[in-house]
Amino acid sequence: MRVELQNISKRFGSVQANDQVSLLVEAGTIHGLLGENGAGKSTLVKVLSGFISRDSGAVLLDEKSVEIKTPANAIAAGIGMLHQDPLDFPPLSVLDNFMVGKTGTGFIDRGRSLRQLQQLAAHFNFNLNGYETVNNLTVGERQQLELLRLLSLGVSTLILDEPTTGISASQKTALFEAVKQLAAQGKSIIFVSHKLEDVEELCDRVTVLRHGKVIGRAEIPCPDAVLIEMMFGRELALPLKPQTRQSEAALQLEKIRVDTDRLSLHLGDLTVYKGEVIGLAGLEGSGQELLLLLCAGLLHSASGQMVINGMEMTHKPYQEYLDRGIGYLPADRLKEGLVSGLSIHEHVALRTPARSFFVDWKETLKQTVQAIAIFNIRGKPNTPVERLSGGNQQRTQLALLPVPLNLLLMEHPTRGLDIESVLWVWQQLIARCQTGTTILFMSSDLDEIMRYSDRVIVFSGGQASRPIAVADLTVDRLGELIGGRLSDTMEPLAIS
Amino acid sequence: MTQKTLYYQLAAIALALLFITTIILVVGASPIEVIAAMWSGSFGTVGQFARVIATLAPLLLCASGLLFTFTAGLYNLGIEGQIAFGAIVSTFAIQLTQNALSPALVILLAILMGGVGGVLWGLLTGALNVYGRINEIFAGLGLNFVADGLALYLIFGPWKREGVASMSGTEPFSEALWLPTFGDTDASPIALLIAIVAVAITLITLQGTYFGLRLRAVGQNLRASYTLGIPSIRQLLSAFAICGGFAGVAGALQVLAVFHRLIPNISSGLGYLALLVAMLVGLNAWFILPVAFFFSALNIGSLQLPLDLNLESSLAGVIQGTLVLFVLLGRGVSESLRQAPKNPTS
Numbered sequence: 001m002r003v004e005l006q007n008i009s010k011r012f013g014s015v016q017a018n019d020q021v022s023l024l025v026e027a028g029t030i031h032g033l034l035g036e037n038g039a040g041k042s043t044l045v046k047v048l049s050g051f052i053s054r055d056s057g058a059v060l061l062d063e064k065s066v067e068i069k070t071p072a073n074a075i076a077a078g079i080g081m082l083h084q085d086p087l088d089f090p091p092l093s094v095l096d097n098f099m100v101g102k103t104g105t106g107f108i109d110r111g112r113s114l115r116q117l118q119q120l121a122a123h124f125n126f127n128l129n130g131y132e133t134v135n136n137l138t139v140g141e142r143q144q145l146e147l148l149r150l151l152s153l154g155v156s157t158l159i160l161d162e163p164t165t166g167i168s169a170s171q172k173t174a175l176f177e178a179v180k181q182l183a184a185q186g187k188s189i190i191f192v193s194h195k196l197e198d199v200e201e202l203c204d205r206v207t208v209l210r211h212g213k214v215i216g217r218a219e220i221p222c223p224d225a226v227l228i229e230m231m232f233g234r235e236l237a238l239p240l241k242p243q244t245r246q247s248e249a250a251l252q253l254e255k256i257r258v259d260t261d262r263l264s265l266h267l268g269d270l271t272v273y274k275g276e277v278i279g280l281a282g283l284e285g286s287g288q289e290l291l292l293l294l295c296a297g298l299l300h301s302a303s304g305q306m307v308i309n310g311m312e313m314t315h316k317p318y319q320e321y322l323d324r325g326i327g328y329l330p331a332d333r334l335k336e337g338l339v340s341g342l343s344i345h346e347h348v349a350l351r352t353p354a355r356s357f358f359v360d361w362k363e364t365l366k367q368t369v370q371a372i373a374i375f376n377i378r379g380k381p382n383t384p385v386e387r388l389s390g391g392n393q394q395r396t397q398l399a400l401l402p403v404p405l406n407l408l409l410m411e412h413p414t415r416g417l418d419i420e421s422v423l424w425v426w427q428q429l430i431a432r433c434q435t436g437t438t439i440l441f442m443s444s445d446l447d448e449i450m451r452y453s454d455r456v457i458v459f460s461g462g463q464a465s466r467p468i469a470v471a472d473l474t475v476d477r478l479g480e481l482i483g484g485r486l487s488d489t490m491e492p493l494a495i496s
Numbered sequence: 497m498t499q500k501t502l503y504y505q506l507a508a509i510a511l512a513l514l515f516i517t518t519i520i521l522v523v524g525a526s527p528i529e530v531i532a533a534m535w536s537g538s539f540g541t542v543g544q545f546a547r548v549i550a551t552l553a554p555l556l557l558c559a560s561g562l563l564f565t566f567t568a569g570l571y572n573l574g575i576e577g578q579i580a581f582g583a584i585v586s587t588f589a590i591q592l593t594q595n596a597l598s599p600a601l602v603i604l605l606a607i608l609m610g611g612v613g614g615v616l617w618g619l620l621t622g623a624l625n626v627y628g629r630i631n632e633i634f635a636g637l638g639l640n641f642v643a644d645g646l647a648l649y650l651i652f653g654p655w656k657r658e659g660v661a662s663m664s665g666t667e668p669f670s671e672a673l674w675l676p677t678f679g680d681t682d683a684s685p686i687a688l689l690i691a692i693v694a695v696a697i698t699l700i701t702l703q704g705t706y707f708g709l710r711l712r713a714v715g716q717n718l719r720a721s722y723t724l725g726i727p728s729i730r731q732l733l734s735a736f737a738i739c740g741g742f743a744g745v746a747g748a749l750q751v752l753a754v755f756h757r758l759i760p761n762i763s764s765g766l767g768y769l770a771l772l773v774a775m776l777v778g779l780n781a782w783f784i785l786p787v788a789f790f791f792s793a794l795n796i797g798s799l800q801l802p803l804d805l806n807l808e809s810s811l812a813g814v815i816q817g818t819l820v821l822f823v824l825l826g827r828g829v830s831e832s833l834r835q836a837p838k839n840p841t842s
Contacts, residue, residue, distance in 0.1 A: 298723070318722070318725070319725060319727070322725045328723060330723065334720075335717070335719065335720065336719050336720050336723055337720055337723060337724075338717075338720055339712075339713045339716045339717040339720050339721055339724070340716055340717060341712075341716040341717075342712060342713060342716060346709060346712075346713075347724075349706075349709055350709055350710065350713055350721075350724055350726065351724065351725070354706040357705050357706065357707070358704050358705050358706070359704060359705060359706055359709055361704075400724065
């Protein structure tokens with residue numbers, strides 16, 4: 001089926017997630033949708049698959065305009081989406097999951113469904129037992145199940161959202177084989193990814209998004225450098241940051257291993273100095289956020305040691321990290337950092353050390369007014385935080401950080417902010433560094449990393465490079481390192 | 497509360513009244529007569545008014561407790577069991593000490609032990625919720641059955657009346673252990689005083705203290721409040737404990753002031769009624785007094801309906817439920833309209 005999206009726009013609050021995005025996928029082709037996290041890829045495919053309603057634009061299937069308002073509409077129109085996190089029902093069996101969503105007359109024919117499942121699985125060389133509980137499946141197997149389910153519903157356009165995250169190499173091979181077969185049968189495939197190698201291996205052509213806009217289109221094969229330039233942009237960034245690094249060590253890590261369901265992060269020995277800014281580069285989900293959570297005290301390491309400002313901090317309770325002046329700014333401000341429903345004033349009061357049982361509302365109001373002035377927050381003390389714009393939410397988060405601040409961990413400190421706020425935020429942060437605050441931050445904006453870091457650590461699939469001085473880097477080279485060409489160009493920081 | 501939200505609430509109440517009027521008309525009665533009958537049923541005589549007050553005291557205690565759990569984002573449906581367990585522990589304390597201590601001391605001890613029992617039952621719900629990962633609604637409902645079962649076992653077993661055990665409960669206590677009342681009525685000044693103190697504590701704690709502020713943060717966003725350094729587990733357990741404590745005291749008052757013995761279903765459904773009160777009040781603790789008063793007046797006034805108008809007294813429940821549903825609906829509608837596309841102020 002030929003799929004065409006015309007001038008799709010979608011805005012979330014102050015963020016223009018899609019800005020006049022057009023995309024054309026011919027039947028029988030695999031089309032890559034490339035871009036960093038936050039570029040608007042997911043929004044676009046969710047519009048197509050009915051999870052999000054667009055603000056404007058049109059969807060054409062086989063050159064006929066269609067209205068897709070719900071995922072059910074999308075399936076009926078022949079569009080199925082394979083989500084990054086499988087949307088299945090873990091307590092149910094594989095067969096039950098397979099049958100979910102089938103339309104029928106009310107009675108289900110388990111025998112027929114089982115035969116259909118087995119046939120499809122055999123066709124694609126998937127090894128799925130219909131009576132197994134989905135809970136016991138790997139992410140890759142769940143993905144295979146979901147793929148078969150969508151096919152059994154008769155979809156003729158398949159959207160794959162970051163399908164290679166968290167699956168094994170052999171599962172990836174099987175998935176790619178299946179996808180190529182489906183394209184050969186005339187199905188149109190949209191492959192959403194930020195992994196260059198996957199796109200190059202699988203796709204016929206790509207569309208690259210950045211900041212919600214289409215930056216360019218290319219036929220595959222296409223040189224890495226061209227794709228990277230489109231993904232990350234390439235304004236020449238001069239390091240603007242003054243020298244703030246001191247000789248005293250602030251953070252020392254020894255043979256750290258962090259395990260999560262999705263990823264294991266292995267780090268060798270790492271020393272970060274007082275006043276230093278370390279940029280953590282890498283595709284999202286490569287392990288940067290694990291390092292930040294670890295240093296913030298929100299995640300425990302499976303092994304290894306961590307010393308902060310000379311204090312052994314391995315496996316200490318979170319409160320102790322706060323007491324030691326370690327601050328953490330999450331990327332999802334309203335979910336993880338701020339409490340919707342409470343005002344700026346109430347947030348300030350929450351962070352004021354309690355001197356008595358009662359809140360001194362007058363005193364905290366004074367502090368709030370002061371914080372609003374210092375941090376230039378456009379809001380009143382009684383404004384609920386969810387009513388603030390992204391930039392002002394970030395300023396509020398900054399105002400709530402512990403004082404003195406020894407170590408600051410940040411996820412995407414300026415994501416979704418306007419330029420004025422970005423400059424202001426970094427001005428504040430650098431001022432903190434000059435007083436001895438150490439900063440580790442992750443960002444998908446390479447310019448930001450190049451401009452404000454002293455050294456950069458590049459992450460790829462749970463491994464980290466040695467810290468590289470910014471002076472030794474260019475945006476291009478950084479882009480190459482991020483693209484997963486880590487091992488052949490430089491020695492990794494550690495291999496377990 | 498913004499101006500608009502207020503309009504929605506008023507519209508919701510108007511709709512609820514319209515709906516209730518329709519129901520009354522459908523069952524073939526006159527709304528005016530119903531109002532008159534309920535008014536005289538609750539305020540007609542001193543005795544009737546006293547019964548409104550007697551119902552009000554435990555209702556205020558329970559609704560105050562529930563404001564803590566609601567603020568923490570918890571639906572403490574286990575409040576009925578917390579009342580019952582408080583009543584059981586309170587009865588136990590009375591039976592142990594009634595022959596040894598002076599009546600005043602026994603009463604004091606019984607009230608305290610009722611609170612302790614409620615705290616324990618509340619904490620048990622909380623522990624199941626926090627550590628056992630059981631939704632507090634199911635944990636609470638389950639423990640309600642356990643507490644009711646325990647009361648039945650005690651009434652028909654170890655604490656049964658001389659001769660024959662019956663649903664009418666344990667042997668009544670000696671009159672010296674009854675809470676003193678206003679004259680010859682059912683209303684006890686001590687119970688009312690305790691309830692009002694509980695309301696005052698609730699108001700002050702929720703609006704003026706760090707504990708209250710943290711509780712609100714935890715209730716609105718558990719994850720962010722943890723990141724902000726709030727000991728969220730301690731906050732959640734405290735909410736359960738406080739709510740349980742208030743409910744347990746209410747249970748003790750049911751034993752001491754109303755029934756003068758332990759009976760099955762000692763809570764008389766007051767916990768559920770208090771849930772309705774707390775839902776209607778929302779997070780505006782100030783409304784708790786008028787709403788609880790109105791609801792207990794409805795409860796008592798409706799007893800007049802079968803006598804005067806040949807109507808079921810359960811009409812009170814219909815009115816209460818309808819009000820709560822419509823007000824929640826009004827809140828939901830105004831919420832979803834507010835979330836509809838509108839740019840945040842920058």
